[in-house]
Amino acid sequence: MPNSRSLLNVPIALAIAVIMVHMGACTSSGSSNGESNGRRQVHRDQEVLDGAAAESVTRAEMHRAEGDMNAALAEFERAIEVNPDLTVAYLGAGDIYRERGDYPEAERRYAKAAEVEPQSFDAQYKHGLTLQLLNRVTDAVRAYLRALSIRPEDFEANLNLATAYLQLQEPGQALPYAQRAVRLNPSSGPARVNLGSVYAAMNRHAEAVTEYLQAAEQMELSSELLLNLADSYGKTERYAEMLGTLEQLVARNPSAIAYERLGFARFRVKDYDPALASFQSALAIDPNHYPALNGVGVCMLNRFLWSDRKDRAALENAMGALKRSLQIQPNQPRIVELVTRYG
Numbered sequence: 001m002p003n004s005r006s007l008l009n010v011p012i013a014l015a016i017a018v019i020m021v022h023m024g025a026c027t028s029s030g031s032s033n034g035e036s037n038g039r040r041q042v043h044r045d046q047e048v049l050d051g052a053a054a055e056s057v058t059r060a061e062m063h064r065a066e067g068d069m070n071a072a073l074a075e076f077e078r079a080i081e082v083n084p085d086l087t088v089a090y091l092g093a094g095d096i097y098r099e100r101g102d103y104p105e106a107e108r109r110y111a112k113a114a115e116v117e118p119q120s121f122d123a124q125y126k127h128g129l130t131l132q133l134l135n136r137v138t139d140a141v142r143a144y145l146r147a148l149s150i151r152p153e154d155f156e157a158n159l160n161l162a163t164a165y166l167q168l169q170e171p172g173q174a175l176p177y178a179q180r181a182v183r184l185n186p187s188s189g190p191a192r193v194n195l196g197s198v199y200a201a202m203n204r205h206a207e208a209v210t211e212y213l214q215a216a217e218q219m220e221l222s223s224e225l226l227l228n229l230a231d232s233y234g235k236t237e238r239y240a241e242m243l244g245t246l247e248q249l250v251a252r253n254p255s256a257i258a259y260e261r262l263g264f265a266r267f268r269v270k271d272y273d274p275a276l277a278s279f280q281s282a283l284a285i286d287p288n289h290y291p292a293l294n295g296v297g298v299c300m301l302n303r304f305l306w307s308d309r310k311d312r313a314a315l316e317n318a319m320g321a322l323k324r325s326l327q328i329q330p331n332q333p334r335i336v337e338l339v340t341r342y343g
Contacts (some may be wrong), residue, residue: 052082053079053082053083053086053089054079056075056076056078056079056082056089057075057076057079057086057088057089057092059071059075060072060073060074060075060076060079060089060092061092063075064092064096069096069099069100072092072096073093073096073097076089076090076092076093076096077089077093080093084116085116086116087113087116087117087120087123090109090110090112090113090116090123091109091110091113091120091122091123091126093109094106094107094109094110094113094126094130095126097109098126098129098130098133103130103133103134104134106126106130107127107130107131107134110123110126110127110130111127113126113127114127114143114146118146119150120150121147121150121151121154124143124144124146124147124150125143125144125147125154125156125157127143128140128141128142128143128144128146128147128157128160128161128164129160131143132160132163132164132167137164137167137168138168140160140164141161141164141165141168144157144160144161144164145161148161148177153180153184155181155184155185155188155191158177158178158180158181158184159177159178159181159188159190159191159194161174161177162174162175162177162178162181162194162195162198163194165177166194166197166198166201169201171198171201171202172202174198174201175198175202178191178194178195178198179195181194181195182195182211187218188218189215189216189218189219190215190219192211192212192214192215192218193211193212193215193219193224193225193228195211196208196209196210196211196212196215196228196229196232197228199211200228200231200232200235203235205232205235205236206232206236208228208232209229209232209233209236209238212225212228212229212232213229216229221248221252223249223252223253223255223258226245226246226248226249226252227249227257227258227261229245230242230245230246230249230261230265231261233245234261234264234265234268239265239268239269240269242261242265242268243262243265243266243269246258246261246262246265247262249261249262250262254281254285255285256282256283256285256286256289256292257282257289257291258282259278259279259281259282259285259292260278260279260282260289260291260292260295262278263275263276263277263278263279263281263282263292263295264295266278267295267298267299272299272302275295275299276295276296276299276300278295279292279293279295279296279299280292280296282295283296288328290324290325290328290329290332291325293321293322293324293325293328294321294322294325294332294335296317296318296321297317297318297319297320297321297322297325297335297338298318298338299318300314300315300317300318300321301314301315301318301322301338301342303318304318304342315342318342319339319342319343322335322338322339322343323339323343326339
């Protein structure tokens with residue numbers, strides 16, 4: 001980097017010495033002219049290379065606009081070969097690899113773009129995105145943080161960083177970025193769902209319900225959203241609302257987990273026979289869904305107790321379901337205790 005001081009700031013003695021050197025150099029002008037000509041030739045060569053690389057990028061963009069991704073990728077790679085410091089070429093190649101699902105190659109191109117131009121937001125953000133797609137979540141967090149140091153108010157970077165922290169089971173770290181994403185785009189359903197998930201992970205379920213309901217107004221209802229909303233309703237003991245949400249879910253997309261949660265909600269509102277039927281519906285879809293086996297076991301155990309311990313068939317059914325559950329998932333202290341007490 002050139003010295004920021006001007007010659008006016010150079011001490012007088014040094015300035016005189018500089019002048020004397022230049023005067024002496026006049027006696028060897030041939031050598032100086034040769035060096036200058038050499039530098040000019042290098043400069044011209046570099047201009048030619050830069051021009052060739054720029055032309056390749058232009059052709060690549062034209063091919064990409066026409067949908068010819070093979071030709072576009074070849075031109076981006078040619079531009080990189082001509083000029084290994086051309087950030088836009090690395091980004092263009094990385095985009096095509098990522099769109100193809102070739103995340104390792106995309107990550108390498110984005111990493112190089114970020115190395116060549118550390119202050120490029122696109123390079124840092126896309127590198128983080130691809131690292132997250134590769135499940136290198138800790139590395140993705142670092143890349144997203146670098147991107148946000150360049151552009152702190154970017155919606156997507158804040159949203160994805162919050163998601164990455166959730167993947168690392170660090171909801172406290174995720175919270176400020178999830179909140180900022182919602183502030184930047186209050187009408188984004190995914191941002192609301194993400195913030196709701198952060199609140200739920202922090203056991204702040206009343207706030208999670210608020211965010212999920214906001215999300216439901218902004219986006220098409222999904223099974224994941226309904227299930228998350230139902231779970232947070234349950235955690236806040238709003239069982240009637242949990243039940244209504246899960247009935248809506250099984251009508252749209254019946255699944256083992258949806259039926260099991262529906263059985264739990266029905267059990268909580270003391271609707272025991274429909275609860276048992278819901279748990280059995282879950283097992284009809286997935287016989288190894290151990291939470292549903294627990295539900296069947298508890299329902300049948302209650303039936304045994306309500307019969308003044310006379311309904312031995314109910315007890316056998318209860319123990320059979322609970323023992324089967326423990327075979328699938330042994331680490332269930334509460335179920336172990338029930339089997340020990342009544343088995």
